[in-house]
Amino acid sequence: MDRVDRRLVELLQQDAAQSYSALGQAVGLSTGATHERVRKLRERGVIRRTTVEVDPAAVGGGILSFVLVRSTSWMGDSAELFAAHPEIQEAHIIAGSASVLVKVRTATTEQLQDVLRRLYEIEGVGSTEAIVVLQTFFERPVAPREPDPGID
Amino acid sequence: MDRVDRRLVELLQQDAAQSYSALGQAVGLSTGATHERVRKLRERGVIRRTTVEVDPAAVGGGILSFVLVRSTSWMGDSAELFAAHPEIQEAHIIAGSASVLVKVRTATTEQLQDVLRRLYEIEGVGSTEAIVVLQTFFERPVAPREPDPGID
DNA sequence: TTTGAAATTACAACTGT
DNA sequence: ACAGTTGTAATTTCAAA
Numbered sequence: 001m002d003r004v005d006r007r008l009v010e011l012l013q014q015d016a017a018q019s020y021s022a023l024g025q026a027v028g029l030s031t032g033a034t035h036e037r038v039r040k041l042r043e044r045g046v047i048r049r050t051t052v053e054v055d056p057a058a059v060g061g062g063i064l065s066f067v068l069v070r071s072t073s074w075m076g077d078s079a080e081l082f083a084a085h086p087e088i089q090e091a092h093i094i095a096g097s098a099s100v101l102v103k104v105r106t107a108t109t110e111q112l113q114d115v116l117r118r119l120y121e122i123e124g125v126g127s128t129e130a131i132v133v134l135q136t137f138f139e140r141p142v143a144p145r146e147p148d149p150g151i152d
Numbered sequence: 153m154d155r156v157d158r159r160l161v162e163l164l165q166q167d168a169a170q171s172y173s174a175l176g177q178a179v180g181l182s183t184g185a186t187h188e189r190v191r192k193l194r195e196r197g198v199i200r201r202t203t204v205e206v207d208p209a210a211v212g213g214g215i216l217s218f219v220l221v222r223s224t225s226w227m228g229d230s231a232e233l234f235a236a237h238p239e240i241q242e243a244h245i246i247a248g249s250a251s252v253l254v255k256v257r258t259a260t261t262e263q264l265q266d267v268l269r270r271l272y273e274i275e276g277v278g279s280t281e282a283i284v285v286l287q288t289f290f291e292r293p294v295a296p297r298e299p300d301p302g303i304d
Numbered sequence: 305t306t307t308g309a310a311a312t313t314a315c316a317a318c319t320g321t
Numbered sequence: 322a323c324a325g326t327t328g329t330a331a332t333t334t335c336a337a338a
Contacts, residue, residue, distance in 0.1 A: 001210070009206055016168065017202040019312060033325045035314075046210040050169040051203060051293060054161055058153070058198040060297035064244070066218070066253060079289035086297065091289035092216070101218060101283065105294055131253065137231035137243035141203060142257055145212035145238065171333060182305055187335070306338085313332070319325085 001046065004029070006144040008037055009046065013141040016050050061087075061105030064133040065112055068098035073124035075099050081122045087115050098129070153198065156181070158296040160189055161198065165293040168202050213239075213257030216285040217264055220250035225276035227251050233274050239267050250281070 004027050011018070011026055024034035041047045056062065069075075075093065082091040082102060090103040102119075106112045109132075116128055156179050163170070163178055176186035193199045208214065221227075227245065234243040234254060242255040254271075258264045261284075268280055 006211070009204070009211065012204040013206065014203075015201060016204045021312080030326050031313085032315090032327075036324080039314095044210070045207055048205040048207055049167060051166070051205050052161070052164040052168045053200040053203055054165065054294055054296070055197055055200055056294045058196075059158070059161065059294055060299055061294045066246075076287070083290055086295040089294060090291045092285040093287040093289065094218075095284045095286055098283075100289075101285070107297070107300065131250075132247045133244040133253070134247055135228070135245040137245065137252075138235055139242045142206055142208045142211055142213045142241060143238040144206070145259070147212055147259070172335095173333080183333090184305065184335085191335095308337090309335095311332100311334070314330090316327100316329075318327080321323085321325100 005037060005041060009041065009144045012047065056105050060107040063106045063109060063112055064136065065104045066131045067102045067104055067116065067119065068129040069100040069102060069119060069125055070097065070127045071099040071124045072126045075124060078122065085115060085118060087111065157189060157193060160186070161193065161296045164190070164199065208257050212259040215258045215261060215264055216288065217256045218283045219254045219256055219268065219271065220281040221252040221254060221271060222249065222278045223251040223276045224278045227276060230274065237267060237270060239263065
């Protein structure tokens with residue numbers, strides 16, 4: 001995971017459809033060497049998969065919300081209960097007064113209300129607090145960062 | 153945007169590196185027809201771009217947090233001020249008592265603290281409340297959903 | 305939908321460090 | 322051993338019939 005690897009990751013995040021030769025040009029490596037670098041990044045799990053980025057509004061997810069879910073019991077084994085709802089895009093266990101934070105995309109606020117109703121049906125869920133997004137400034141891939149030098 | 157289009161989007165989200173012939177097999181279309189469908193999905197902006205999904209921990213983003221930013225003034229034109237910080241992966245204007253919600257990835261809690269310090273330097277930022285993620289259940293692409301029938 | 309040329313990927317064998 | 326280079330066969334893309 002050197003400078004070149006980080007640059008390759010960045011370039012692939014921007015456009016994973018470009019050829020290895022174009023990629024190689026950009027980092028100053030041959031096509032074959034670039035191919036090998038990327039293969040290893042995949043093998044090591046740094047690159048998990050190649051995907052497409054989709055416009056949420058075009059597939060019925062125009063309304064974005066974050067929901068704080070407070071629970072009365074241990075939620076650590078409830079991943080599948082949240083994953084069962086296709087409108088839930090992310091779910092995280094959090095520190096603090098709430099227990100779970102979920103990111104929800106629905107076409108309408110009616111559908112959001114329906115998701116909240118279904119959340120209450122999950123065992124141990126006490127209350128929910130929905131935060132509705134009015135405008136998204138930006139959503140972007142993780143920026144690969146140089147690790148701290150580390151003092152030896 | 154029919155059933156086949158939605159299925160194509162789903163398949164591409166799972167693996168955008170697969171060939172059009174494999175994709176066509178899966179939806180029962182010829183290679184050429186599949187190619188044309190996907191081209192149009194890109195043209196219409198349903199598919200924004202092809203990217204790679206990266207392991208955040210491998211690129212210095214092992215600690216995930218959400219930060220509620222309360223402000224004392226209008227933040228609607230401050231997108232660039234948040235985007236200037238590479239650790240901030242998302243920023244949204246929200247309804248409710250806080251004003252902006254940001255998603256932050258850092259390698260350490262020290263770096264998170266540093267991001268919070270820099271957030272306070274933004275004009276109009278009153279207070280922040282950091283929610284640290286202990287465990288991520290899942291993060292997945294938007295699920296393409298069938299539109300409501302609509303009662304005519 | 306099928307065809308075929310151009311481009312790209314995947315996989316060699318080889319070279320220098 | 323390791324990472325990179327060049328060369329080549331097998332696929333895939335993509336426009337045209």
